[in-house]
Amino acid sequence: MQQLHLGYSPCPNDTFIFYGLIHGKVPCPKIQFIEQLEDVETLNQLALQGQLDLTKISYHAFGHLRHDYALLHSGGALGRGCGPLIVARDHTTMAELRGKKIAIPGRLTTANLLLQLHSEGFEDVLILPFDQIMTAVTQGKVDAGVIIHESRFTYPQHGLTQVLDLGQWWEEETGYPIPLGGILAKRSLGAELINQVDTALRQSIEYAYAHANEPQIYIKQHAQELDDSVIRRHIDLYVNTFSIDLGDEGIQAVEGLLSRAEARGLIPPCGLPLFAA
Template sequence: MRPLVGRLYHVPMPPHAAPTIELTLGHSPDADDAFMWWPLGSTAPVLMADTSPRARASGSNLPGVAGSPPDPRGPFEPAIDTGRFRFRVIAEDIETLNRRAVGPPERLLDVTALSMHAFAHVTERYVLTACGSSMGDGYGPKVVARREQPVSWLTSDRVRIGVPGVRTTAFLVLRMMLGRDFEYCELPFSDIVPAVLAGAVDAGLVIHEAQLTFADAGLFQLADLGAWWKQQTGLPLPLGANAVRRDLELRLGPDGLHELTALLRRSIEYALTHRAGSLAYARYFAPGIAGDLLERFIDMYVNDLTLDASDRGLAGVRELLGRAARLGISPDAGRVGMLGLRR
C-alpha cells in the first residue's frame, strides 16, 4: 500500500475570548441611582411590569441603545462597552439592600448601594468605591411634620417619628443631632409622607425625592440633617455608598476590582454627558415628580462628589463613621478607604 502523502497546513485558531461574567448590581428605586447606572444595561427587568411607572418619557435618542429611553421593565443592552462584564440590575428599597448586605452569603449582591451607616456593619464583606456615593453638601434628609415645631419637640413624650430604616445614614445622623433616644417606627421611605399626613406618626424623616416634595404635600420642615452636619463639621454628609464585594477578586483576578470600579465610573460619566436620555430613564423611577424637581434632585446627588468622592468626601465618611463609633451607636469601621480614589 502506498503511503498517504499530503501537505500539513497550519489552521489558525480564533483568539480566545474572555468569558463573560455576570454581576448583580443593586440600587435603590429612586431617580439618582437609576440615572447613574442605566448605561450598564441589565440582563433582566429592573422594574416589574405591574408596578413600574406607566408614563414613558420621550424625545431623547440614546446612542448605542435600542429605544428611547430603554425600558426598565425588560432586559436592555448597555450603552457603553462593558468589556467582559454584564449586569443584572436589581432595584430595591435602600433598607432592603442594607439588610441583604448583613444577611446570608447566598443573598449578597456583587455591587450594591448601601447606606453609609450600613457599610460600618459589613466592612469585612464589602469595600467602598470612590464613585457612586450620594453626598449632601449642606443639604440632606429632612425631618417634617404637619405643623411647625422646635427640634426639641421631637424628643417629647408620645412623639413618634417615621424613619426609613435603622441602618440608614439619615437615622444615624438624626440620633446624633437629637443626642438622646426618641420613639420611632420603621416605614418604607415612600410611605413616610402619607403616614405623617394621616397622623399615623407625628413626624417623618424623609429621604430621596421627598426631600423636595414634602412642602407640596402641606408638611413643614423641622430640620435639615445635611445643613446640621455641615455646620458641625464643614464636610459633606455621605448618605449613600456604592460598594463591591471583597471576595470578587477571586472571580475577577488581580486588579479585577479596580477594573470594575473604572467601569462603574464610566457609567456615571456617560450618564452625565448624555443627560437628556439619562433623565428620561430616571423618570420611570419618579413618576410623580415634575421635570424641574427631578433635575434638581439629580443635580443634588449626581455630581462631582459622585464621580469621585475625593479626599474631602472620604474625610466626611471617616468623620461620620468615626463619630458614630465613638458615640457607641455604630460599629467601628476602622480607617475606611475607597477603591479608585482620585487624589
C-alpha cells in the same frame, strides 16, 4: 463572562448613574451585570445577608458591612444641601420632639444615623418606606418624619413644616459635606475586578452627563415622582463631582461620619481600609 449581582435604587440619581453601565454604553469586558432595583433599606438588608456583589448602600449600613464590603470611589451620593429633612404638621422644635414617635425610612439609613447623632432621645421610631412617611405625618400616625429623595421637594404640598435640615446641621457641626450613600463591592471579588468596576461606573456617570436626554425613559420607568422638573432637581442635587470621585474631601467626610458613629456605639469598630487594597 462573570455575572455580578448589582443592587441600586429606582430613584432618579441612581438610574441616571447606572444607565450607561447596565445598558452596555461603557466598556466593562467579561462582566455581565444583573441589576436589582430596591429601596435603599431593602438594599441595606440584602447586603447584610451577603446577597449582592455590588450595591448602593446607606453609609450607616456600610458601618456594619466593612468587614465584607469595600467602598468604591464613584457612584455615591454625597454633597452639600442634600441631607434628610425632619418635617412635622405644625411648627415645633427638636427638643419638643424628644421622646416622640418619628417615622424613618429604615433603621440602617443614613437619615436615621444623622437623627441619632444629632442628640439622644429619638429612639422611638417607626420604620416606613420613604414614600409613605409624609402621609403618616399628615395623618397623625407619627409626630414627625425624616424624609429623603423626592420628598425634599414636595413636602410643602402636603402641608408639612420643616423642623430641621439634618444635612445642614451636619455641615455646620463638622464642616464636611454629608455622606448619604455609597457604592460597595464584596471584598472577595478582589481589588483588580473591583477597580475595573469602579472605573466603568465613573465612565457611566460621564456618559449620562454627555447624553443627558438618553437615560430619561429609563429614569421615568422607575421614578416615584414623574414631574420632569422634580426629576431634574433630584439628579442635580444628588449627582455631582463627588459622585464621579469622592476625592480627599469626600473620603474625610465618610471617615468623619463613621468615626462619630463608632464613638456613639451606633456601629461596630473596623480596622480595614475603606477601599479594596
